[in-house]
Amino acid sequence: MKEAVDDTPYLSSLQSCNRVAREEYTAVQGYFECCDTIIEALRKKLQGVIELSSQTLSEDKMVEDGLTNMLQDLERDYGKLLSKRNANLAKLKRSLDCFNVMLFGRTMAGKSTIREAITRGDGQTIGKGAQRTTRDVKEYEWNNLRIIDTPGFGAYNGQEDTRIAHEILEQSDVVLFMLNSDSIQESTFVELDHVHKLNKPLIFVLNMKKDLENSGNRRRALRSPEKYIFKEEDIQGHTDRLKNLAGRAGINPSTVRIIPIHAQAAFLATVMKGEEGSQLHELSRIDQVLNALIDEVEGNGPIRRVQTFLDSSLHHLDEQSLLILSQRDRLTKLLQQYESSFTRISQWKVKTLRDAPRLLSKEVDVAFKPLVDSVADFVDDHIEDENAAVAWDRHYKSFKITKKVERSIQALAEQVVEELQDFNREMNEGLDITLSFEVAHDGRNFSEFDFKRINGWGSAITGVVSAIAFFNSWNPVGWVAAAVGILFITFSFFSDSRAKKLKEAKSKQRHALLDDIEKGKRKIKANLESWFDTSIYRAVIVPVENNLSLLCQAINGFISELDGTDSQLYTLRHEINFRLLNRVSYIIKKQHFVLPNALKIVRIPGYACYFLISDYFRNSELLWAMSNAMREKIIVVYDTGLDKKISHLYRGLVEKIEISEQDKVSMFAQKRNISKIIGKDHRRIKMVAALCSCEITLVAI
Template sequence: MENAHNDRFKEALQASRKTAKEAYKESLFFADEVKYQVEELTRNIRVQTDALLREKDAENFSFFPVLSGIARKLEMQTSESMQDLRHSIELKKKHLNDFTVALFGRTKAGKSTIREALTCGDGGTIGMGAQRTTRDVREYHWNGLRLLDVPGFEAFKGDDDTAKAHDIIDQSDFILFLASDDSIQPGEFDHMVRLQEINKPFMILLNVKYNINNEAELKRFVRIPHKIFDNERLDEHQKHIRSYVKQHMNIPYVKIVNIHADAGFKSTQPAYEAYNADLWRLSNLDEVHNAISAEVQKRGKQRRLLTFYDSVIYFADTLEKMMFEEQLSIRTQAKFMVKKRKELSAFFDRFSSDGEGRINTACKKHFDRIKQWIPDFVDTNLGSSNIDNLLTSRLKEEQDVLKSKMEGELQSIVSELQEKLAEFTKQYQFDLELLETDPVEMNGLKKGQVGRIAKWGGVVVGGVSATAFILAQVGIANFWNPVGWIAMGVSAGAGLFSWLFGDWEEKKWNKAKHDAKEQLTRMIDDAHKKAVESYLGWFDRQIIRKGKKEMLGQVSVYINGLFGIANELKVFSSEIRLRKMNMNKKLFAKLLSFEGVNCTESQMIALSREQGRGTKIMVPNEWQMVGGIKTNIDIICGEQVHLFSDTPNITERICRALYPADVTPDMIQLSEVVESRQQEATITVPTREKGKLIGKKGINVRLASEITGVKLIIP
């Protein structure tokens, strides 16, 4: 009987190896496809930013470094993500023939003791639970299995260590999660949640830490084991664990085995030869061995398949969400900049009006002063043979004074422009840093994904937009470059009175003083008008038109660049989503085939999945589904899997998609499609059905909405 059991175990291992090799090829093909998409994404973004560089005066385009910085950041993100994917696949490639079991738990829970017992070790690794890196992960082979003894939770204190722990779990097919009866901490179960995030199956070993280091205690243990394995006490521990798993992981049942790790280890040691058989039996490690053996025989192929497929699907899901969040962030910036462009345009309009007023006031003040001395000048000098020279000299002095004062006034106006633009820029940066990604979208990220996105260089988790991130590198002073394009040479006043002198010299001083005063005043008024026109023209050309046009032009190009990058990311995210769905279809087609259902991914009409939480699959209407198939896949995947038949009636399709909620067509009110908007359906159900309709954390209605393509509204 034992030989037959061993033969079935070996056959199951052999079958799982074949499955692993096929899954490896699919994973590699998937990685190559994603790599091509990543290269196309970076190439398209670079084409856009390079086109900006070829624009006229691109070297003065102060927004270009920001767009270029965003492009570099995205290249870094995608490059690191592809390295992670390749690393994950290559790790698994090294162990295609191995069904891998990882011992996972807190420090001093007894992992190394159990491993030493299972592999008949000498105890040399016991008590080394504080090791800190994956170099300290100990690998063994036991009864055809690959066994990993992983450092305790406390060892993984930083992001790098957490990533290493993720690698270990990622390459494992099954997890033995250890807890001990002496100190069960709520924090331990947080690590169980991580297992669910990457969809890893596990069982819990509850290690009884009764001391049998002296002979009296050992004999007592052998003689009255039920005193140590106190069912009432241990059942309470198990109840507590199962309650947490059900509440936080939505897993209705998890297998828990009470063990005594030290008894198992001592049973393999010569010093305890007289008690070997009893110690091994009482350790309960046979039940652990039998559970793993049963897992391999029943689901070995499925577990190996899931190790490869769920790993790349989890990767794709993370990359898709990261890029979708990035495009939302960038698109938010672009919309923000559209608003700021309007504000900037209004700012220039206000500044133009203020500047024109200052120029008019300054010119009027100067020419009013000139006209004040004209009567006295005429009275004093009319009839003098030297009056032309005196007038020319006086007007040249006035021209120099006007030129000096107006240059100072214009310099003051430009300085004020610089100051106000600097204030505008600071406020812009402050407002920009307050921009945050939609919290609803952020809640869609799992804990493990947030960590991975942070590792890949995403700024989503910080709530700070990419531009604000780049601004910190570029520097606020160089960002707008607000007056670098303004030529400060002010020559509008040069030669202002030259026409007047020549005309004056031709005049005959044979008229009355009154006529001379009026004629000279009119000429000064003309000079005043020409001076104002000249200075206002310069101000309009050099400050307002050029400044407003060039700066708003920069902003417009930047906005278009942001929208362009956001659109590329959105397309990329959609393509990754499609590839992820196809991988999910392949996965479930294979899982169904293992259950005896002849199915290909092309036969699946639609699929919607939140890994580790739930899956809905729409299949042809003529399919006949056996209830047991669904149950088996639920157990295998560790998530609720719902298969339902398609129907041309949209309300009936929605009803089927919303299972397990009891929804009938009369409870659904469809809204008409307006232009290209998504179709909506309002669903009104009895209060008792709302919980099932929505599902835990909204998963049922989300998946149903996605698979039907209809926005579902629950009032």
């Protein structure tokens, strides 16, 4: 094993690591302060949208409360991310002078045994059987490195252990990923995926399980290690399995290197003296792991420290951005539903406004028809009656016209309310479907939201409608009797012309009654139309439509502010990525300002980095060295025509490119090249579309 002595490249690299760590810590603090300023500005802008809406929306404040709830949800979830981010930054601060190596792996994979061997411990923390030994984070020092032993993942009821291990991952510069030769299980893929997303360099260590406590087993192992412990077919099988899991997690399988060791032999070598101890140390192959760590520090130590700080800050910034985008996407879904609802209710309002007066007129006609039909008979019966007016009053009341009109009008009012309530139920059912679909298909790295609260305040119509007391403030038919209170004339009849005069009197009296009834009906209809306009249309229908319109405007305001915030966070990510590229290039070339100014950077840490430039730049050697050091493909693209940029990124894979509009691209390619063009989890084609600011349609030929 290599030893660290004064003035070696190893110690010189560690000194550079410490200096770099302090510089990057200060930079990250500044980036986080900018992020907090952006989010605080968003909070104030959203509060402004709420205050503006509250000045125009209904007095029940239902919509205002809903918007406030939305803002509070954002503040709550951002507060959780902020707490997590600041806790991680505090831990990074405590390890500024350390290069951090994390022991990570399943429970009982041999992490504690390795650590005991490296630090020459007494073996007290080494597990026996199936027990979980490391329940807390333990830190040790070896060769000026900080070795962090973490709880294993995959244990029964071990969720808390896994959470603790994940927190430590962010602070680590290199990860020793421990594997057990008993089996490489599916849970390994889940953790590989998590480590890869954090862009942590991995050294895979395969612990070959064979108990050497027994002296006979030790003799056989020492005599034939390749046959007894390090069987080539077993190691190859585990390697193939790991490469398959790594590929699924997005790690290039060709970069996977496994170091097979025997952890127990490494520990026993520290407690057994003499030749047997030396033989066990050699048997364990632990020096291969330690030399790999030393090589990593010497070759890439400062770069790893830069990545630990800047990639960690990018990770937290991405979580914050995803929170904003998640709420923005859900609000967009919500807005689509509300705008559709607004269109429907506007159409319904026009129809109701057109049909209601006709219905009211018809109902009045129907209510009065029996009275109108009875006029002739009444006149015949009462033309000579001195108490005809009293008889007419009794006759009119017997038809109960007032009650009939009231029932009809009440039915109309109830119909309006019922239609609004049915409409509201349909709208909320649509929201339930939309939002539940969004939840089911949005399972990435950000937290789930409580849509019931949105759905609760989203029922703006119901609150408005149910609050109206339709029949407490109007009585449009109470004066019907007065309207048809006819004054009967007392006639003097002469015997010689009695029949003729009686006939003329009857005709005159019938026409007088019918004319007066018609005037009364017109007055009733006019009053009912006025009632409908005031008490139904203006008091119920218009506020519902206005509230929906204002709600759509308020949500649009929210979306606009969220878009602006996302744009600001994108600019901040660009600055961090550009700093990362410049820092890495400086560490490699020992020269400032080697890279040209980047117009745009699209990067998935650990996968690829595309950056757009306008200045001339030809330094393939530097790009190759940066790609190797950062473990991601770095490609420079000139800001030329859209087709040329895409052709450069897909050199040799695309047959033809057609641009139908400014940002609409059809890309034609052979079927055999489609998977290469798309990339793992669609990453490559998404990066190309993002860098070129276009929408790509892929056509197989």
